[in-house]
Amino acid sequence: MRHAVDGILVVDKPAGISSARVVARVKSILKARKAGHAGTLDPFATGVMVCCIHRATKLSRFFLHSRKTYEAVLRLGRETDTQDLTGTVTAEADPGMIEEKDLQAVFERFQGRQMQSPPAYSALKHRGVPLYKLARQGTAVQKPDREILISELTIEEIALPDVRFTVTCSAGTYVRTLAADIGRALGCGGHLAALRRTASGHFTLAKAVPLDRVAELTDAGRIENRMIPMAEALTGMAGHAADKPLTQKIMYGNTITVRDLPPPKTDGGYVKVLDRDGNLLAVLHHAKGRERYDYCGNFALNPA
DSSP states (O other): OOOOOOOEEEEETTHHHHHHHHHHHHHHTTSSOEEEEOOOTTTEEEEEEEEEEEEGGGGGGGGTSOOOOEEEEEEEEEETTSSSSSSOOEOOOOOOOHEEEEEEEHHHHTTTEEOOOOOOOOOOEEEEEEEHHHHHHTTOEEEOEEEEEEEEEEEEETTEEEEEEEEOTTTOOOOHHHHHHHHHHHHHHHEEEEEEEETTTTEEGGGOOHHHHHHHHHHOOGGGGGOBBBBHSSSSSSEEOOHHHHHHHHHTTOOBTTTTOOOOOSSSOOEEEEEEESOOEEEEEETTOBBBBBBEEESOOOOO
16 A cells, blocks of 8 residues: 655654665655655754655755754864764863853854855765765865855853854755864864754744654554645745646646746746646746746646
8 A cells, every 4th residue: 555645744853863764764654656855964963854755856956955943062172073973083172161252252253154164074975975985984075165154043052061052054054064163263172962953944843753753643544644735845936826728738748838827926937836726736947038938847647
């Protein structure tokens, strides 16, 4: 019996498991042909993982670049090669009695747009090989700095050597690198001791299902109640209710032009086309000045 439906399942990832393993477990439990995620978490990290099920895997591109929010713990006085608690200690220094005003001043320096150097231990690839594999082989590769945005960075609690903070940042930001950089700026070094993602775009922990409950809810026939429909997941994208002629064209994969569908007024040129029940028929893209749309995903059932 196939349990899987098209949609988004927000999973509360536990510590000690890779993102790939989470997706594989969800895929197996739901008996889904396809499953993917919209942003990895390190094995030691917990929290929001956006899992795209079955045909919803075509939508992951629209969630990958969403900003993320985390709760984190910076442990001062000890640097590691991975910049987190899983690594080998590379340097130690007494953090002393750092005053709150000094911590606040350094944290303020790391807000806004800035350049960040991706860590050598990361899933980024060099000539097709993940950087963490190269680093473990003793041939660490340093990728060029890239621009990130730290839109919010707040100290929540100081209990030296630990500093608990929250951060909202652009996709692609390494919070462990942020922690290591703050520790270095304070003069004593530091590493990331804990990380929990509380939001990925508009997907939050309030919508998340603990991984160990996915099987239970599936067996009870209640997992579909926790799945977010594809149309609903595309919050903020312009929507259009299709009439019968447009529906027929999409069902057969025919070319859609501006005569069939007026160009969306929102930035980006994307539009989600819905049937009369509000289900997602297709995601289309219109490039300014063009007559036709490009299909980014056709979800209509093609009649036999």
